[in-house]
Amino acid sequence: MNYEPVIGMEIHVELATRSKMFCGCPSNHFAKVPNTQTCPVCLAMPGGLPVPNKKAIEWTIKLGLALGCEIPLFSKFDRKNYFYPDLPKGYQISQYDQPLAIHGKLGDVRIHRVHLEEDTGKLVHSNNMTLIDFNRSGVPLVEIVTEPDIRSGDQAKEFLKKLYQVVRYLGISDADMEKGSMRLEPNISVRPMGSKTLPKYKVEVKNINSFNFVKKAIEYEVKRHIDLLEQGRTPVQETRGWMEGNNETVSQRIKEEANDYRYFPEPDIPPMRWDSVFVNGIKAQLPELPEARNTRFMKEYALNAYDSGLLTDSRELADYFEECVKLKSVSPKKLANWIINKKVNIDDVLPATLVKSIVQASAVATISDTELENVIQRVIGENPKAVADYKKGKTQVLGFLIGMVMKQLKGKGNPESIKKTFQLYI
Amino acid sequence: MKLNTLTLKDTLNKLQHKEISLSELYRDVDEAIADHNEKLNVYLTVNNEAVKEARKQQNKPLAGVPVAVKDNFCTKGMRTTAATNVLKDFIPPFDATVISRLKEAGGVVVGKTNMDAWAHGSSTETSDFGPTKNPRNPDYLPGGSSGGSAAAVAADMCIAAIGSETAGSIRQPASWCGVVGLKPTYGRVSRYGVAAMASSTDSPGAIGKTVEDCAILLNAIAGKDPYDATTSPQPVPDFTNGLKKGVKGLKIGVCYTEHPKLKGTDASRAVVAAAKTFERLGATVEPVSEIMDPSIAIGVYTIVQRSEVSSNLAGYNGIRYDYGRAFFGDEAKRRIMLGTFTLSKGYADKYYVTAQKVRSLYIENYQKLFGRYDLLIGPTSPGYAQKLGATKDNPMFGELEDMLLEPSSISGLPGISVPSHRDPKTNLYLGLNIVANYWQEVSMIAAAYAFEQEVKL
Numbered sequence: 001m002n003y004e005p006v007i008g009m010e011i012h013v014e015l016a017t018r019s020k021m022f023c024g025c026p027s028n029h030f031a032k033v034p035n036t037q038t039c040p041v042c043l044a045m046p047g048g049l050p051v052p053n054k055k056a057i058e059w060t061i062k063l064g065l066a067l068g069c070e071i072p073l074f075s076k077f078d079r080k081n082y083f084y085p086d087l088p089k090g091y092q093i094s095q096y097d098q099p100l101a102i103h104g105k106l107g108d109v110r111i112h113r114v115h116l117e118e119d120t121g122k123l124v125h126s127n128n129m130t131l132i133d134f135n136r137s138g139v140p141l142v143e144i145v146t147e148p149d150i151r152s153g154d155q156a157k158e159f160l161k162k163l164y165q166v167v168r169y170l171g172i173s174d175a176d177m178e179k180g181s182m183r184l185e186p187n188i189s190v191r192p193m194g195s196k197t198l199p200k201y202k203v204e205v206k207n208i209n210s211f212n213f214v215k216k217a218i219e220y221e222v223k224r225h226i227d228l229l230e231q232g233r234t235p236v237q238e239t240r241g242w243m244e245g246n247n248e249t250v251s252q253r254i255k256e257e258a259n260d261y262r263y264f265p266e267p268d269i270p271p272m273r274w275d276s277v278f279v280n281g282i283k284a285q286l287p288e289l290p291e292a293r294n295t296r297f298m299k300e301y302a303l304n305a306y307d308s309g310l311l312t313d314s315r316e317l318a319d320y321f322e323e324c325v326k327l328k329s330v331s332p333k334k335l336a337n338w339i340i341n342k343k344v345n346i347d348d349v350l351p352a353t354l355v356k357s358i359v360q361a362s363a364v365a366t367i368s369d370t371e372l373e374n375v376i377q378r379v380i381g382e383n384p385k386a387v388a389d390y391k392k393g394k395t396q397v398l399g400f401l402i403g404m405v406m407k408q409l410k411g412k413g414n415p416e417s418i419k420k421t422f423q424l425y426i
Numbered sequence: 427m428k429l430n431t432l433t434l435k436d437t438l439n440k441l442q443h444k445e446i447s448l449s450e451l452y453r454d455v456d457e458a459i460a461d462h463n464e465k466l467n468v469y470l471t472v473n474n475e476a477v478k479e480a481r482k483q484q485n486k487p488l489a490g491v492p493v494a495v496k497d498n499f500c501t502k503g504m505r506t507t508a509a510t511n512v513l514k515d516f517i518p519p520f521d522a523t524v525i526s527r528l529k530e531a532g533g534v535v536v537g538k539t540n541m542d543a544w545a546h547g548s549s550t551e552t553s554d555f556g557p558t559k560n561p562r563n564p565d566y567l568p569g570g571s572s573g574g575s576a577a578a579v580a581a582d583m584c585i586a587a588i589g590s591e592t593a594g595s596i597r598q599p600a601s602w603c604g605v606v607g608l609k610p611t612y613g614r615v616s617r618y619g620v621a622a623m624a625s626s627t628d629s630p631g632a633i634g635k636t637v638e639d640c641a642i643l644l645n646a647i648a649g650k651d652p653y654d655a656t657t658s659p660q661p662v663p664d665f666t667n668g669l670k671k672g673v674k675g676l677k678i679g680v681c682y683t684e685h686p687k688l689k690g691t692d693a694s695r696a697v698v699a700a701a702k703t704f705e706r707l708g709a710t711v712e713p714v715s716e717i718m719d720p721s722i723a724i725g726v727y728t729i730v731q732r733s734e735v736s737s738n739l740a741g742y743n744g745i746r747y748d749y750g751r752a753f754f755g756d757e758a759k760r761r762i763m764l765g766t767f768t769l770s771k772g773y774a775d776k777y778y779v780t781a782q783k784v785r786s787l788y789i790e791n792y793q794k795l796f797g798r799y800d801l802l803i804g805p806t807s808p809g810y811a812q813k814l815g816a817t818k819d820n821p822m823f824g825e826l827e828d829m830l831l832e833p834s835s836i837s838g839l840p841g842i843s844v845p846s847h848r849d850p851k852t853n854l855y856l857g858l859n860i861v862a863n864y865w866q867e868v869s870m871i872a873a874a875y876a877f878e879q880e881v882k883l
Contacts, residue, residue, distance in 0.1 A: 262771075268656060
């Protein structure tokens with residue numbers, strides 16, 4: 001039988017706001033001394049109360065808009081009650097039935113919802129001991145849930161790359177998967193080709209920290225499910241973990257039925273209401289998004305899809321390219337080639353500097369061989385002592401002579417070709 | 427005259443005019459604490475540094491006066507137990523907003539008062555550290571959950587006190603101890619640093635010897651708090667400002683006197699007498715008929731409160747604070763189980779969601795009533811203080827005692843209980859409950875003050 005994978009993604013992104021979601025502690029927790037960025041609120045001491053971070057809410061709405069979502073004019077936080085040692089309140093403040101953004105689309109994948117919640121602390125296991133670091137407790141966390149529209153590992157990877165790009169374009173997170181600021185969880189199942197109903201089970205895979213591993217995990221799972229289905233068995237609904245070393249997934253937790261999180265509206269935070277003026281104000285702040293920018297680059301700068309795709313890969317690179325274009329000394333096509341082929345480090349080289357060196361390098365090519373020969377002969381004639389020294393074996397004077405030539409060429413010319421031509425004459 | 431018997435107002439006057447000194451004041455208060463605390467079990471922790479702290483506060487509005495604080499308010503460096511064994515050694519590294527405001531205004535925490543554990547109760551008998559006894563008659567309960575604070579005021583073991591109310595926990599013990607208890611509008615006073623009971627209803631407030639004392643204390647603690655998102659940006663008036671405004675021209679609705687459970691009781695009679703007093707003072711008074719039956723509020727409150735409790739107590743899992751779930755008392759366990767049930771899948775719609783809907787009906791009902799009346803009055807409690815041991819085998823004790831306060835509490839309205847009657851045989855008191863619309867504490871305080879001046883107990 002032929003089968004069709006049915007895959008949805010859940011992606012968590014830590015927001016790079018200055019402070020945490022519900023208190024004033026810094027949200028940047030990476031490599032900080034454990035439990036140094038905590039307070040009565042994120043430690044859930046008696047009477048600690050959450051006060052929502054406005055910026056985090058605006059950024060989540062911004063992400064929702066960038067993903068083509070509707071922004072309902074009412075939203076609220078809810079308590080998700082469950083026990084986990086790194087969850088100091090015994091519940092997580094999240095959003096249940098009225099998330100900040102719903103019904104979007106990115107590429108060919110529909111977005112089900114985008115909501116805002118708080119991260120948990122971190123368990124550190126060592127020497128038969130488990131310690132808790134609460135620095136991460138309460139860091140703003142956005143969850144993006146797709147519809148089960150993905151049909152392959154490759155499609156998942158493509159989608160995630162696009163999402164990563166959008167998040168980075170918005171500047172709301174470093175989305176660094178190594179640091180855990182972006183976490184990827186595919187929900188995978190398989191159905192007979194042609195079936196329109198959702199399979200009765202799904203397998204969630206956790207612990208994945210790269211797009212490639214998502215692809216591999218999906219491919220591994222799809223094969224595993226098909227093998228089971230072929231044997232007349234149904235895969236078990238469960239959570240599995242990706243084992244990077246072995247390129248396989250292993251069972252972590254069997255979900256017999258959905259957890260009962262006993263959601264109820266968070267009484268410590270009043271519900272949120274806004275009007276379309278507020279939402280439009282956030283919309284107006286949206287930068288040009290990767291896809292639109294890519295299309296425009298192809299059209300406006302006559303770039304091919306490949307070059308344009310590379311240049312719009314990050315907002316910084318695309319901005320850099322356009323800064324260079326604005327200087328008008330070099331054609332966009334030439335700039336694109338130069339930036340891509342020479343792998344220009346955009347953090348070190350200013351646009352003006354880059355453009356200048358491209359102009360200079362291009363000028364080299366325009367020096368005719370005769371012009372170069374004339375200058376070299378003139379320099380030989382003007383510096384008999386240096387030439388004599390060189391002939392006696394003092395090769396280091398060649399540098400001096402090349403310098404004299406370049407001076408006369410007013411900086412034009414490529415030292416390598418000058419050196420070669422020189423050697424022909426002495 | 428013993429200085430500990432002074433009202434807050436008189437203490438401040440005398441301190442200001444240097445008629446008394448802080449040393450004299452604290453000498454008398456300390457003496458009262460030494461005399462009564464062992465017997466009445468009012469304070470769980472006494473601040474031995476109080477007079478020293480007071481001397482640093484003398485130039486501020488509250489001039490260093492000793493204030494008793496319910497033990498569910500976090501006090502920096504001072505043990506805060508919420509009267510539960512789970513927190514029996516907890517020393518907070520921070521002050522609740524009410525405490526920091528009290529200190530800024532010049533108040534001094536003289537001690538932390540007993541309460542029902544986690545504020546789960548209306549007797550102060552369910553404290554993990556033993557019951558507090560009613561100073562008016564030690565065979566009786568002080569009420570609760572702010573029973574320690576009400577008793578501290580009644581026994582002159584402080585000048586005024588801070589309590590917290592979820593549904594009756596300030597007004598009911600004030601009523602039983604024969605003192606004044608003021609519960610402000612929900613969101614008027616910050617909950618930050620108050621061990622959460624039912625977050626959507628918890629309201630810190632004041633307990634004092636007089637209405638004016640409560641107003642002075644409320645002045646110190648009210649207002650928007652950046653640490654509590656549910657506090658309101660409503661401007662904070664001077665609550666003592668309209669004190670002598672009286673009730674002339676006000677329309678006052680009389681509630682519950684004809685309720686089958688109250689008809690013919692002292693509680694009902696005292697309200698009828700109070701209504702006459704208000705009439706004499708120039709108010710228009712009439713019985714309210716369209717008020718929703720308060721007994722329905724018991725169910726609503728029980729479900730909403732237990733649901734929130736089950737979540738609010740989830741963090742006390744033994745990983746921190748040294749003492750884990752085994753240290754929860756029976757009442758807390760009952761509430762956690764009931765609340766977990768009412769929020770569970772398949773039951774939440776039937777219980778939690780329905781309760782919230784009925785809660786909205788109460789709110790609508792009150793808005794209709796306040797379209798017609800400026801104030802509503804009724805009994806604070808259905809009767810006098812009950813005897814020690816009354817809560818045994820009676821888990822719904824509090825809900826029945828607070829039945830008359832629960833409708834306005836779940837609606838977030840402000841209320842004040844003023845002593846209205848004293849039984850000379852038992853020396854026990856009844857309180858008159860005055861409820862106002864949201865943010866209308868000033869006119870509520872004015873009416874309470876006018877009534878207080880007329881009642882001689």
